Amino acid sequence: MLRRLFAASLLAAPALCASAQDWQKRSIYQLVTDRFATSDGSAPPCDTGERIYCNGTWQGVISRLGYIQNMGFDAIWISPIVANIEGTTPEGQAYHGYWTQDQNALNDHFGTDADLKLLSTTLHEMGMYLMIDVVVNHMAATSLPPNYTAFTPFDEQADFHRFCWITDYNNQTDVEQCWLGDTNVPLADMDTEDDAIVDFFNNWIHNLVIEYGADGVRIDTVKHIRKSFWPAFVAAANVFSIGEVLDGDVNYVSPYTGVVDSVLDYPTYYPLYRAFNTTSGNLSELADTVKAAQSSYRLGEFMTGSFLENQDNPRFQSTQTDQALVKNAMAWPFIQDGIPILYYGQEQGYTGGNDPYNREALWLSGYEEDKPLVMHVRTLNAARKAAIAASDQYLNTSLKFLSVSQNTLVVSKPPMLTLLTNGGSASTPSWSVPDVGYAGDEDLIDALSCDTMKADKDGGVSVQGSGGMPQVRPDALCDSRDVR
Template identity: 70%
Template structure:
């Protein structure tokens, strides 16, 4: 029954205006195109250490859309689509898509134009969104100085900032106008002060979105381009924009919330990772960072992408495999103010550390759906959607923390109460929340187990957990017991 129910719920979502408000209702599955699925469904070997193309394609993504949608995701974020540096370098091949050489051509390793158009069409027929990843800051070479004539459309040295490596991240001019990369693959920094470069990118992004009916953009290396470039870029795109500002400082990241719709919430990510990577992690620091972001970002944490893993950072299970801690950490993006993003392979328990080890081939997992973390993610998505459907104010309700101890955390966002702990699988956590908006005697359900309990006076909730696992509570009027049991018993 659930296989039929989830697609029906997704296709009932609003039409594809792709506004920031529409994206708030979504949850995003991020995938590395080359490592997600092959066109013919084969399972070729793929050693991450080799840093080579392994054969994933856009047609492969189409083949596995059921897998993504069955987990409750209604948007996907794919790797950059344009033509990349060819051949092997001292840093491997450009299978990840971030080494652009031709902004006007597609990466043929992933497929052709008709393949990408079909992926977009297939997503939209399912009520799902397509997020494209774009790189504006730089283009890639395999020599220093680059052979500029090999680039398109910027094929002259004057189209780029004068070469210098970034050496001082406290100097914003150095960050914006010097180069990323290394001697093997120098990343020539586009001169985004040039009218020619600006005009190209503004027209290019509008055409890219229109040509492939993209619903949103993830923008790479945002802090390496001057801030006042971005409003015009976003306006030209005409769809939701979320920028990567890889920094843990809330005040620094907040400046980019003024120029794009949203940012990837790196400051909270670092504190989330630290909070659950061990039983001595600080939950209070996580709370403090969230509260600071809520008061500092232009739209609080509502317009952020919340994540635990991505292609640039080590997988959580490379440092911690206690499944109680893992489950608590994975739950966070689905219960907070922003848009949840899950990095492919997280649901399969992948353990790769830093790049390139965190870019494993998903086909090596067999796309097995009857696994604890797959079921956890499916249930978290379903609970979030139920909360959104139950309360017109849910997406504008600010997350609060009615209880914080050294090892437990209560996270409240009416009508959802999430009870988290970093005590680990050997712990027996307990939570006591003295007041909520639940009515006295209202029946609540832990959506992760389908057990029920009753709220007390002033909506008080007292719970004793088991084996350090989180509890996600909703009124049974919002998430009924029958649906809960069907959800957990599927597969």
């Protein structure tokens, strides 16, 4: 089998030497490269149901970095960059980047080697980080059995686990050694027990990171490879790693926090979605899950990737469009212990359901910056950054639930106090918590409205809300209303 690697060049865009702790201060904007922006600024039609390339590129991303930065994001996560299967399958084209065919070449639909390096360089000049998405678990085919000679560098059947579909997700051997995909696009499962294949991937990720100046890697399908594979891979990358372990069970996900730097916090995502998706959502389930993760994950909820939407799950507004509920749910990733991740289009109010409908072209929104949710995101980012600046302990202080009722939550992460409700836009929520820790009669400012109230004489709060809107109250954030 061929063992060609990306070769690190003198022209590579240098990374910013970001540590996991550096990433903890950041907020991430996740985008689907093909659907974010075109090179020439055009806005071609893009029917998500057709599952085809719509011509978004790395040059397009460069042209719209100001849009991302203006919302307060200082890192982006882009689609997988390597070459995918070509042509149209019964499930469409590989515009998303997850159907790898050649690990050693770039996906030229997205641009050239120079384009990707320019994206990295431009991000770093703006003080922003680059996270690349990588797929190690499998290669994509267009037939069953696959034409193994079409793969690079793994062009022999012996490079892959024997064929079997995953039929029992409670059987970890089945999960790790059987195949994802279907008969239309079978995903041939790499034999990641083979020492030569392990060596290839460790060298590959090391060189890929250096070549393109990546500051972090998002790792796809982590639970489908044995846990003992990951520590050496992460060490070879030598940048922050965040793994996708798509499971809602804290106890199942927790062991993976010991083999990669961080995980996408799926166990919290599911109860978050349910908590604010209806006015009868279970807020206690959200609180209980967070507490379980805080006590079970290697670093608690610190470093985890917190999100409400992504490319694999339906957009929140595909099932709930009450803007009070939307704004409460969107606030969560920015006020909790981990790293907030916003999926592109959420700020524009996109409503796509399951894949492929949640992968809309952002250019169809016109990149408007005065929409309510764009301003909401900008304010949430500003509030989080103000809290980080106000306290050198903020990022290492665990979130606490001061009050959980049928329709309200009070969440403390000093100096930030967050009041959430799932009562909906017709509700007038009230929150009352004694001895929050503020000074008696201290002025408290809501970052989302810039309204001022006072703590009571004992440092507690009693707040009457309106329209079911959330409130975020860090100290001294709204001076001159500059966060709006």
